[in-house]
Amino acid sequence: xxxxxxxxxxxxxxxxxxxxxxxxxxxxxxxxxxxxxxxxxxxxxxxxxxxxxxxxxxxxxxxxxxxxxxxxxxxxxxxxxxxxxxxxxxxxxxxxxxxxxxxxxxxxxxxxxxxxxxxxxxxxxxxxxxxxxxxxxxxxxxxxxxxxxxxxxxxxxxxxxxxxxxxxxxxxxxxxxxxxxxxxxxxxxxxxxxxxxxxxxxxxxxxxxxxxxxxxxxxxxxxxxxxxxxxxxxxxxxxxxxxxxxxxxxxxxxxxxxxxxxxxxxxxxxxxxxxxxxxxxxxxxxxxxxxxxxxxx
Numbered sequence: 378x379x380x381x382x383x384x385x386x387x388x389x390x391x392x393x394x395x396x397x398x399x400x401x402x403x404x405x406x407x408x409x410x411x412x413x414x415x416x417x418x419x420x421x422x423x424x425x426x427x428x429x430x431x432x433x434x435x436x437x438x439x440x441x442x443x444x445x446x447x448x449x450x451x452x453x454x455x456x457x458x459x460x461x462x463x464x465x466x467x468x469x470x471x472x473x474x475x476x477x478x479x480x481x482x483x484x485x486x487x488x489x490x491x492x493x494x495x496x497x498x499x500x501x502x503x504x505x506x507x508x509x510x511x512x513x514x515x516x517x518x519x520x521x522x523x524x525x526x527x528x529x530x531x532x533x534x535x536x537x538x539x540x541x542x543x544x545x546x547x548x549x550x551x552x553x554x555x556x557x558x559x560x561x562x563x564x565x566x567x568x569x570x571x572x573x574x575x576x577x578x579x580x581x582x583x584x585x586x587x588x589x590x591x592x593x594x595x596x597x598x599x600x601x602x603x604x605x606x607x608x609x610x611x612x613x614x615x616x617x618x619x620x621x622x623x624x625x626x627x628x629x630x631x632x633x634x635x636x637x638x639x640x641x642x643x644x645x646x647x648x649x650x651x652x653x654x655x656x657x658x659x660x661x662x663x664x665x666x667x668x669x670x671x672x673x674x
Contacts, residue, residue, distance in 0.1 A: 379612060379613055380612060381608070381609040381610070381611065381612025381613035382609070382612075382613055382617065382621070383609075384605045384606070384608040384609035384612070385605070385606060385609030385610065385613060385617075385618055385621045386609075386621055386624060387602075387605050388602040388603070388605040388606035388609060389602075389606075389621055389622055389623075389624035389625040390624055390625075390628065391598070391601070391602040391605070392602055392625040393624055393625040393626070393627065393628025393629050393632075394628060394632075395462075395466070395598075395629070396466045396471045396474075396629055396632045396633065396637070397632060397636075398591075398594075398595075398598060399462075399463050399466040399467065400466060400467070400637075401591050402463075402467075402576075402588070402591050402592070403466075403467045404576075404588075405576040405588065405592075406576075407460060407463040407464040407467055408460055409565075409566075409569070409575060409576055410463050410576075410592070410595070411456060411459045411460045411463055411562075412562035412563075412565055412566050413562075413566070413576075413592040413593075413595055414459060414595040414596070414599055415456070415555050415558045415559050415562040416555075416559050416562050416563050416566065416596075417592065417593055417594075417595050417596030417597075417599075418551070418555045418595070418596045418599040418600055419552070419555040419556060419558075419559045419596075420596055421596035421597045421599075421600050422548065422551060422552040422555060422596075422600055423552070425548065425600070425604075426548070426552060431548070431549070434545065434549050435553075438544075438545070438553060441544075444543075444544050444545075445553075445557075447539060447543060448543070448545075448550065448553045448554055448557060449557055450539060451536050451539040451540060451543070451550075451554060452553075452554035452555075452557045452558050454532045454533075454535055454536040454539070455532075455536055455554055455558075456558055457528070457532050458528075458529060458532040458533050458536065461525060461528050461529055461532070462474055462529060465525045465529075469637065469639055470525050470639075471629055471630070471632055471633030471637055471639055472629075472630055472633040472634060472639045472640075472641060473523055473525040473526050474525055474526070474529060474629060474633075475626040475627075475629035475630035475633060476515075476523060476525075476526035476626070476630075476649070476652070477525065477526035477527065477528070477529030477530040477533075477626075478529065478530070478533075478622075478625055478626035478629070479623070479626045479630075479649075479652050479653070479656065480508050480511075480512065480526065480530050480652055481529075481530045481533060481534060481622075482619060482622065482656070482659060483504055483505045483508045483655060483656075483659060484530045484531065484534040485534055485537060485538075486501050486502075486504070486505055486659075487505055488534050488535070488537075488538050489538075492538055493538070493541075493542075498662060498666065500658060500659075500662040501659060501662060503658060504655040504656070504658040504659035504662070505655070506655075507651055507652075507654055507655035507658065508651065508652050508655035508656075510651055511647075511648045511649065511650075511651030511652040511655065512526075512527070512648070512652070514647055514648040514651060515645065515648035515649075518644045518645060518647075518648060519645075546607065547603055547604065547606070547607035548604060548607070551600065551603055576588050576592065609621075619659075619660060619663050620660055620663075620664075623656065623660075
């Protein structure tokens with residue numbers, strides 16, 4: 378088996394199991410969890426860079442204001458995405474979060490057309506239209522927009538767009554993003570601790586030391602899947618990567634429905650069926666086009 382398939386599958390599996398991790402921190406404010414995630418991710422990434430001795434890029438980036446500005450924007454999008462996702466998991470919206478990542482590939486198609494002047498194939502436009510009808514159905518059925526799913530898909534879609542044209546790789550890019558976010562996050566955490574607030578102070582005061590362990594674990598759990606993904610993406614075709622990415626929202630949805638007992642009634646299921654149909658159409662078209670391209674070589 379191509380090792381890239383294993384790396385990518387492990388990354389998507391880890392992301393799919395994230396709800397089980399963040400449920401352990403349901404007693405901690407979602408925004409505070411994200412602050413810890415920023416700080417401990419940076420600590421872990423600096424350790425990785427120290428082992429690899431890859432520091433030269435920092436000096437180069439410091440001389441490029443446009444690159445710093447682009448990564449400041451991507452860091453902001455990432456923080457919004459993380460905050461909404463953690464809030465969703467903590468407040469019984471795991472299924473809604475999974476919906477966001479089901480529609481993400483089709484959002485990417487639309488963004489590629491709007492911002493990168495890509496020309497989606499007619500079948501891809503059909504998939505986007507079918508998925509949009511699923512979102513409309515869910516909106517009408519619930520009487521409100523599925524805002525969790527739409528915010529997650531939009532923020533990560535724009536984030537992916539920025540990273541697609543970025544000058545840095547996965548490890549360096551995530552390090553720079555957390556480096557830009559960490560001072561703000563650390564300042565808030567210190568301020569909370571100074572005033573006797575925050576999960577760590579309250580946790581130790583009540584004998585709840587495991588909270589510290591869960592928060593520290595957020596660092597490697599953020600970085601390792603991304604590094605696995607980057608390793609896999611370099612080794613396998615995009616069509617294969619596109620199929621594997623459905624592992625993550627599928628696992629999230631399974632956890633939401635079967636483990637956490639979130640509602641998935643027949644009326645709501647119709648919207649998901651439409652989106653799954655769109656994904657089948659999109660995936661088959663990608664595989665077919667990929668084989669055509671290979672046959673031409």
